[in-house]
Amino acid sequence: KQEVTQIPAALSVPEGENLVLNCSFTDSAIYNLQWFRQDPGKGLTSLLLIQSSQREQTSGRLNASLDKSSGRSTLYIAASQPGDSATYLCAVVTGFQKLVFGTGTRLLVSP
Amino acid sequence: DAGVTQSPTHLIKTRGQQVTLRCSPISGHKSVSWYQQVLGQGPQFIFQYYEKEERGRGNFPDRFSARQFPNYSSELNVNALLLGDSALYLCASSLFGYTDTQYFGPGTRLTVL
Numbered sequence: 001k002q003e004v005t006q007i008p009a010a011l012s013v014p015e016g017e018n019l020v021l022n023c024s025f026t027d028s029a030i031y032n033l034q035w036f037r038q039d040p041g042k043g044l045t046s047l048l049l050i051q052s053s054q055r056e057q058t059s060g061r062l063n064a065s066l067d068k069s070s071g072r073s074t075l076y077i078a079a080s081q082p083g084d085s086a087t088y089l090c091a092v093v094t095g096f097q098k099l100v101f102g103t104g105t106r107l108l109v110s111p
Numbered sequence: 112d113a114g115v116t117q118s119p120t121h122l123i124k125t126r127g128q129q130v131t132l133r134c135s136p137i138s139g140h141k142s143v144s145w146y147q148q149v150l151g152q153g154p155q156f157i158f159q160y161y162e163k164e165e166r167g168r169g170n171f172p173d174r175f176s177a178r179q180f181p182n183y184s185s186e187l188n189v190n191a192l193l194l195g196d197s198a199l200y201l202c203a204s205s206l207f208g209y210t211d212t213q214y215f216g217p218g219t220r221l222t223v224l
């Protein structure tokens with residue numbers, strides 16, 4: 001059974017810092033990995049999708065890497081801003097047609 | 112283009128009642144998935160539909176059912192509601208299914224009293 005873990009569970013940083021969020025998964029047989037952002041009480045916003053054959057993806061200040069063999073992904077956020085405050089979720093796609101989510105990292109960026 | 116839409120936004124029901132949640136995917140998307148998110152946890156997979164056929168089912172009781180219509184919109188039905196069904200129900204759409212980016216709607220907040 002695929003299990004996804006995200007560390008840390010919560011993170012508080014001052015504005016401007018670069019930060020790294022971690023995601024690990026137990027079964028390396030994944031099709032892809034997706035990072036999402038969720039604001040309180042809201043739906044999920046897709047940030048980045050990494051296919052299993054890729055090593056990383058970049059979008060603006062965000063960079064996500066994938067090491068499938070070790071079951072790890074990281075989301076790097078450069079020059080953090082208060083508007084980045086949200087919960088960040090990673091999810092992997094298995095052969096059972098579904099996303100398996102971690103429990104998320106709650107990020108607070110202070111001005 | 113409009114994103115994924117869900118209705119209603121909020122819903123309050125009592126135990127034993129039945130509820131129907133609705134989802135309209137992004138135009139051109141043929142796959143719809145449903146997820147349940149309990150407070151403080153990541154979303155849990157309930158169903159996936161592609162071209163009106165069920166492609167996957169999560170570990171949920173038979174009280175949960177869904178269908179997809181010819182216009183690719185979808186409904187999630189939950190019968191005999193329990194207190195534990197209180198959650199945010201999320202719908203996601205994609206072009207083909209699990210191999211491409213999943214786009215989520217704003218969710219329906221269900222409270223069971």
